[in-house]
Amino acid sequence: MEWLRGETIGFGTFSTVSLAKNTRDSGESPALMAVKSADSYGVVSIKNEKSVLDSLGDCPEIVRCYGEDLTVENGEEIHNLLLEYASRGSVVTQLKKLGGEGLPEYDVRRHTGSVLRGLRHIHANGFAHCDIKLGNILLFSDGAVKIADFGLARRVDGVLTASKKGVEIRGTPLYMAPESVNENEYGSAADVWALGCAVVEMFSGKTAWSVKEGSHFMSLLIRIGVGDELPKIPELLSEEGKDFLSKCFVKDPKKRWTAEMLLKHSFVAVDCEDDHRRDEVAVSVQVKEVEEVTTSPRGPFEFSDWESFSSDSHTALDFPVERLGSLVSESIPDWSVTENWVNVR
Ligand SMILES: Nc1ncnc2c1ncn2[C@@H]1O[C@H](COP(=O)(O)OP(=O)(O)OP(=O)(O)O)[C@@H](O)[C@H]1O
Numbered sequence: 001m002e003w004l005r006g007e008t009i010g011f012g013t014f015s016t017v018s019l020a021k022n023t024r025d026s027g028e029s030p031a032l033m034a035v036k037s038a039d040s041y042g043v044v045s046i047k048n049e050k051s052v053l054d055s056l057g058d059c060p061e062i063v064r065c066y067g068e069d070l071t072v073e074n075g076e077e078i079h080n081l082l083l084e085y086a087s088r089g090s091v092v093t094q095l096k097k098l099g100g101e102g103l104p105e106y107d108v109r110r111h112t113g114s115v116l117r118g119l120r121h122i123h124a125n126g127f128a129h130c131d132i133k134l135g136n137i138l139l140f141s142d143g144a145v146k147i148a149d150f151g152l153a154r155r156v157d158g159v160l161t162a163s164k165k166g167v168e169i170r171g172t173p174l175y176m177a178p179e180s181v182n183e184n185e186y187g188s189a190a191d192v193w194a195l196g197c198a199v200v201e202m203f204s205g206k207t208a209w210s211v212k213e214g215s216h217f218m219s220l221l222i223r224i225g226v227g228d229e230l231p232k233i234p235e236l237l238s239e240e241g242k243d244f245l246s247k248c249f250v251k252d253p254k255k256r257w258t259a260e261m262l263l264k265h266s267f268v269a270v271d272c273e274d275d276h277r278r279d280e281v282a283v284s285v286q287v288k289e290v291e292e293v294t295t296s297p298r299g300p301f302e303f304s305d306w307e308s309f310s311s312d313s314h315t316a317l318d319f320p321v322e323r324l325g326s327l328v329s330e331s332i333p334d335w336s337v338t339e340n341w342v343n344v345r
Helices: 043-056 091-097 105-124 178-183 188-204 217-225 239-248 266-275 320-325
Strands: 003-011 016-022 032-038 065-073 076-084 137-139 145-147
Touching: 003 032, 032 043, 043 065, 043 076, 091 137, 091 188, 105 145, 105 188, 105 239, 105 266, 178 188, 178 217, 188 239, 239 266
Parallel strands: none
Antiparallel strands: 003 016, 016 032, 032 076, 065 076, 137 145
């Protein structure tokens, strides 16, 4: 494929995303694409994303990849991933336009339904996304909503044993699930917890955990991992929405609802009615016993092959407080805005 780099759309931790114009229309890729580019520091993430997207195949709720390309720019090798272009940006872009207000509940329901269908596909194929957040939910001109950024995604089929070594932070701390904080477990259930955090933020315009400006991120991790506190469910959300979130915010990952189960919840039924999607018509909010539903993976899985980019402690720490104590960092993030979070990988 031949293409030309256009204006920059945004920056990730290890990559830059720009517009890409297809200069030789082969019919297989559109005239306009997004290109995610990284130098040698970001190549691992780009290669991982390509490999996961290839394994996942086509899904209407997952951003499409048209291929990869190696270029030399200013004497430096650049790794490029050509992706479907989301002309309406991410949900973060959408929220910014509302100046701190959340989205109408109707939109939140539609977006949530789309993300759930994407997650169901990811989980059914034995992967976890590991970085579900508003910046990774992309909006397209035809109304489609898709999951992007598979740089941290991992294969999770395998044994259910968790690493006890140190603490691995993957993704954004505000979206971390209790089992990720306590046991380094990053499985499909952690994606569901993160989706719950995303739903709160979409609806309220505020992060699911309120944190004081200037506070250390370890105090947040202690709140997530230790004790009974849960993210605050917005009061103005409908009863259906509150019930939906109560199924996402279950501390025990084995008791948390799976993407497959949540797709049957009436909170996301709006998509089925309006778009005549292939999903079954949602049933009312009936609390099915979790044990009865076994379709998609919901338990935590160890990433046995994961090499963390984060500052790991290699001492075995068995208790959450001890484990969290190993996370002492000099950096104090600005807690008030999610985009200022530094991803520690
Ligand atoms: N296919 C795409 N179409 C349009 N915009 C995109 C596309 N992919 C990414 N972007 C935008 O580019 C920016 C950078 O995206 P990228 O996925 O590299 O990083 P990120 O998710 O913002 O951050 P991080 O890498 O730290 O998780 C984001 O603002 C995102 O919304």
